[in-house]
Amino acid sequence: xxxxxxxxxxxxxxxxxxxxxxxxxxxxxxxxxxxxxxxxxxxxxxxxxxxxxxxxxxxxxxxxxxxxxxxxxxxxxxxxxxxxxxxxxxxxxxxxxxxxxxxxxxxxxxxxxxxxxxxxxxxxxxxxxxxxxxxxxxxxxxxxxxxxxxxxxxxxxxxxxxxxxxxxxxxxxxxxxxxxxxxxxxxxxxxxxxxxxxxxxxxxxxxxxxxxxxxxxxxxxxxxxxxxxxxxxxxxxxxxxxxxxxxxxxxxxxxx
Amino acid sequence: xxxxxxxxxxxxxxxxxxxxxxxxxxxxxxxxxxxxxxxxxxxxxxxxxxxxxxxxxxxxxxxxxxxxxxxxxxxxxxxxxxxxxxxxxxxxxxxxxxxxxxxxxxxxxxxxxxxxxxxxxxxxxxxxxxxxxxxxxxxxxxxxxxxxxxxxxxxxxxxxxxxxxxxxxxxxxxxxxxxxxxxxxxxxxxxxxxxxxxxxxxxxxxxxxxxxxxxxxxxxxxxxxxxxxxxxxxxxxxxxxxxxxxxxxxxxxxxxxxxxxxxxxxxxxxxxxxxxxxxxxxxxxxxxxxxxxxxxxxxxxxxxxx
Ligand SMILES: Nc1ncnc2c1ncn2[C@@H]1O[C@H](COP(=O)(O)OP(=O)(O)OP(=O)(O)O)[C@@H](O)[C@H]1O
Ligand SMILES: [Mg+2]
Numbered sequence: 001x002x003x004x005x006x007x008x009x010x011x012x013x014x015x016x017x018x019x020x021x022x023x024x025x026x027x028x029x030x031x032x033x034x035x036x037x038x039x040x041x042x043x044x045x046x047x048x049x050x051x052x053x054x055x056x057x058x059x060x061x062x063x064x065x066x067x068x069x070x071x072x073x074x075x076x077x078x079x080x081x082x083x084x085x086x087x088x089x090x091x092x093x094x095x096x097x098x099x100x101x102x103x104x105x106x107x108x109x110x111x112x113x114x115x116x117x118x119x120x121x122x123x124x125x126x127x128x129x130x131x132x133x134x135x136x137x138x139x140x141x142x143x144x145x146x147x148x149x150x151x152x153x154x155x156x157x158x159x160x161x162x163x164x165x166x167x168x169x170x171x172x173x174x175x176x177x178x179x180x181x182x183x184x185x186x187x188x189x190x191x192x193x194x195x196x197x198x199x200x201x202x203x204x205x206x207x208x209x210x211x212x213x214x215x216x217x218x219x220x221x222x223x224x225x226x227x228x229x230x231x232x233x234x235x236x237x238x239x240x241x242x243x244x245x246x247x248x249x250x251x252x253x254x255x256x
Numbered sequence: 257x258x259x260x261x262x263x264x265x266x267x268x269x270x271x272x273x274x275x276x277x278x279x280x281x282x283x284x285x286x287x288x289x290x291x292x293x294x295x296x297x298x299x300x301x302x303x304x305x306x307x308x309x310x311x312x313x314x315x316x317x318x319x320x321x322x323x324x325x326x327x328x329x330x331x332x333x334x335x336x337x338x339x340x341x342x343x344x345x346x347x348x349x350x351x352x353x354x355x356x357x358x359x360x361x362x363x364x365x366x367x368x369x370x371x372x373x374x375x376x377x378x379x380x381x382x383x384x385x386x387x388x389x390x391x392x393x394x395x396x397x398x399x400x401x402x403x404x405x406x407x408x409x410x411x412x413x414x415x416x417x418x419x420x421x422x423x424x425x426x427x428x429x430x431x432x433x434x435x436x437x438x439x440x441x442x443x444x445x446x447x448x449x450x451x452x453x454x455x456x457x458x459x460x461x462x463x464x465x466x467x468x469x470x471x472x473x474x475x476x477x478x479x480x481x482x483x484x485x486x487x488x489x490x491x492x493x494x495x496x497x498x499x500x501x502x503x504x505x506x507x508x509x510x511x512x513x514x515x516x517x518x519x520x521x522x523x524x525x526x527x528x529x530x531x532x533x534x535x536x537x538x539x540x541x542x543x544x545x546x547x548x549x550x551x552x553x554x555x556x557x558x559x560x561x562x
Binding site: 156157159160161162163164165166167170174175178179181253254255256 | 348349350367368369370372373374376378380382383384385386393394397398425426427441442445
């Protein structure tokens with residue numbers, strides 16, 4: 001027991017981090033049983049864990065998780081690729097920027113969720129509609145981050161590169177892209193969480209599998225434990241992707 | 257030059273013949289230099305530069321003319337804001353003259369190029385590249401294989417005393433160390449003109465003296481034309497063939513004085529009689545210029561008040 005008594009400030013913080021989540025579950029369990037809340041509407045973690053276990057063994061947890069992740073990944077990669085490509089183009093060619101920027105600035109503030117009904121009309125309830133919604137949600141954030149990132153590359157570095165003999169056609173790869181990278185990564189990370197909001201909206205509006213879809217089904221059957229398990233799984237997936245993204249970004253930009 | 261790298265001319269027939277056998281034996285770093293005859297004659301003719309929009313024009317350079325012979329080391333001194341960096345920017349090709357012309361070897365300068373190396377007043381290393389990759393950048397752009405470019409880079413890093421930092425990213429270096437990397441990065445390209453904008457401003461006295469001597473040695477080897485901007489007169493006289501003193505804004509050349517001190521020069525040359533008389537002359541002119549600039553300012557603010 002003595003070993004757990006922290007002796008330094010850093011040690012204290014580490015111990016707090018370790019007990020943080022167990023403490024949360026403990027309080028949750030206590031509150032559920034305390035009688036302050038309705039135990040049926042606010043089930044304790046033990047019930048949620050049971051529902052999660054049931055979902056994994058007799059339900060379609062793997063299918064649901066797989067479908068949700070594949071939707072986010074496909075839509076995100078399409079939207080991000082398009083956003084980076086068009087962001088570079090509009091940053092480099094003022095004529096193209098003058099043509100596209102006004103259009104994008106009008107479309108960008110429309111919440112992607114508002115598009116769900118019309119996209120269902122156009123593309124139905126199949127996967128392509130969900131890819132499209134997530135693509136749409138991701139595109140604008142990544143586009144604007146790339147556009148400004150490329151434009152904000154330090155002009156002094158461009159001059160230095162020119163004086164070192166950089167041909168115009170290599171400027172993009174050697175200077176503009178690495179210089180814009182910090183901005184692009186901010187856009188990519190922000191749009192990752194936007195992609196999840198949109199995923200949830202798309203699945204709630206109609207799907208045949210997926211984590212948010214399962215939450216919806218559990219709602220209809222009043223299986224509150226399963227609903228909460230769905231929330232926990234969504235949280236874990238998006239936190240996991242965000243963590244992986246952060247690690248990747250830190251590796252790519254280790255020069256910062 | 258370090259012995260690790262054999263010099264092989266990029267030209268079809270190498271003027272310096274290196275036995276092929278040695279090259280094969282020591283193939284770790286075969287790199288080429290363009291050993292063309294001395295170039296780098298600069299002519300600045302009636303150059304004027306105006307910044308700002310119509311109605312709010314600002315005359316930065318006022319009808320400056322001077323010529324620099326190939327291989328000459330010229331130093332420009334003058335008060336802050338007189339247009340020294342602006343003149344370097346013209347020669348580098350970053351900006352276009354409002355009036356007059358700037359030519360290199362008889363050809364008007366229209367854009368930047370690797371034949372004119374620049375060491376900027378502000379830190380300008382590429383932060384996403386290691387120190388070694390920063391120095392290897394120019395040779396890579398010139399078409400050298402990565403391996404050869406990196407080998408050259410290591411050699412030049414050794415010359416500026418930073419070989420052990422080759423793998424670092426620039427942010428982990430002090431300002432002075434970054435500036436030395438920037439110097440190596442400009443030198444490795446073997447430009448016919450080297451433009452240096454207060455390159456040693458951020459260095460301590462010892463490192464500065466070391467870098468001045470290194471620069472002089474490299475210059476003696478290469479005979480590139482150097483335009484060296486500084487506000488330290490000693491630093492201008494020590495390496496220079498010639499010194500241009502500029503007036504406060506608008507920039508004009510108010511003194512063009514040759515430095516006929518014998519070469520090679522060592523740091524104790526600053527006690528030489530000739531050195532001291534040149535220094536005295538420059539200081540007098542600068543003092544006069546600063547005083548007249550103050551007077552003009554005072555007059556301007558007086559006329560504003562009335
Ligand atoms: N792009 C620009 N637009 C407007 N004014 C400029 C621009 N560049 C320089 N100037 C002005 O031109 C003048 C000369 O600037 P410059 O940078 O050449 O001075 P400098 O002699 O290098 O000064 P320092 O010793 O402080 O570096 C200054 O008054 C400056 O304000
Ligand atoms: Mg300057």
